[in-house]
Amino acid sequence: MGILDASVGLVEERFGERLGTQVRLIERWLAGEGLSDETGVLVLRKGNGDEIRVVVRLFRPGSVARHEVEPERLHRLLVALAKTGIPVPDPLWFDRSDELFGHAYSVVRWMPGTAVVPWSPDGRRFLATVGTGPVGERFCEVLADIHAVDWRACGLDFLGEPPGGEFAKIKVDDLEEYLRRVRFEPEPILADGIGWLRANAPCSDRVTLLHGDYRTGNMLFDGSRISAVIDWEFAALGDPGYDLGWVCAPSNRMGSDLACMLLPEKTFLERYEHHSGVPVDMATLRFWITYHQVRHAVMWLEAGRSFQQGGTDDLRLARMYYTMPTMRRMVADLLEYP
Known part of the structure; x- marks a missing residue:
């Protein structure tokens, strides 16, 4: 299971709980699939009509160098760095449960910009x-x-x-x-x-x-x-x-x-x-x-x-x-x- 496979209703329920408001899932797409994990963008609409974009990253056990990566530690690092002047995505939450996407996942606020493939x-x-x-x-x-x-x-x-x-x-x-x-x-x-x-x-x-x-x-x-x-x-x-x-x-x-x-x-x-x-x-x-x-x-x-x-x-x-x-x-x- 992945980001595109998760139940719409369950996504809306879980993300609404985290964001403290009812949300509707408007759109979702994969932002890229690196050698480590799957990453996707979710567009959510709040009850007041405002939209919020978030980036979801799934942590897959078969990824390269997974032995060096502790997902929850990564989330804690972003929380700490968000208080500095280092340009990092704004971390929202980490969920170790595999109920929603089949893997543990983290959520950060979407930021403008494009990731390039350097060797292309x-x-x-x-x-x-x-x-x-x-x-x-x-x-x-x-x-x-x-x-x-x-x-x-x-x-x-x-x-x-x-x-x-x-x-x-x-x-x-x-x-x-x-x-x-x-x-x-x-x-x-x-x-x-x-x-x-x-x-x-x-x-x-x-x-x-x-x-x-x-x-x-x-x-x-x-x-x-x-x-x-x-x-x-x-x-x-x-x-x-x-x-x-x-x-x-x-x-x-x-x-x-x-x-x-x-x-x-x-x-x-x-x-x-x-x-x-x-x-x-x-x-x-x-x-x-x-x-x-x-x-x-x-x-x-x-x-x-x-x-x-x-x-x-x-x-x-x-x-x-x-x-x-x-x-x-x-x-x-x-x-x-x-």
Whole structure:
């Protein structure tokens, strides 16, 4: 069952209870189906004639990297961030019950803007165009603002005990276990990558809020502005280099000369340093770029395993596994294989 399958009467009843007024379901559609979850828009009409648009996200158990995602924690994070200047959707409620949509779900207020597919031809053209203007600058500024959030004052302690200098080592340990769990057969290149990561793990005592998946595909663009940063499911506390490395990782540009297909890497790093006031350590950046490339490849393995075992019938996950030779090659290039 999904967003389009739920009973109209039950949706009206449950949403009316949450909103404190009778509502009628006027329209609903899927806003997109990511590799993690199903997302849809519901248009509701209140008794006084006013309409409200909300975005519903279903949390499906067979999704990629589901072991890293706690849906209720994601809702609590948005509640906390809504009190800051970070552009995030306004969270309304979270429901762990599967009665309505067949899965646990969260509801946020609809925001204007469009999510682009960065690797599509239209997405590439749009991002390359806006990256030279205010959007490119804002992209760097928002990431610096995320890293500057006073997470203690915001009550984000529930994200876990700050790992301090052990953050990189912990992430490598987790990645090694992740690979062991999802691989079909020995993966010597990825294992070599993990060995390199273990030998080069930086010890950074700086702890900030991390988005965890900061990229152009996780933003809403309203004309020439970023209206919202979405998809916070991998948020954590740790070394800000984690986010910087993902922005610059090869698989986040897919052959483009532009970081996140938006702006040159050098420009991104310079503008981030300007807004954050913190210099970027290039050795640490290289570590996190390599980490994300290995992790991305392991996620592709999990996609193939999920499809094979019947956790999903999404053909995109099967296609992801088909591209594993390319993912291994990207890791090998970072390790400077001949």
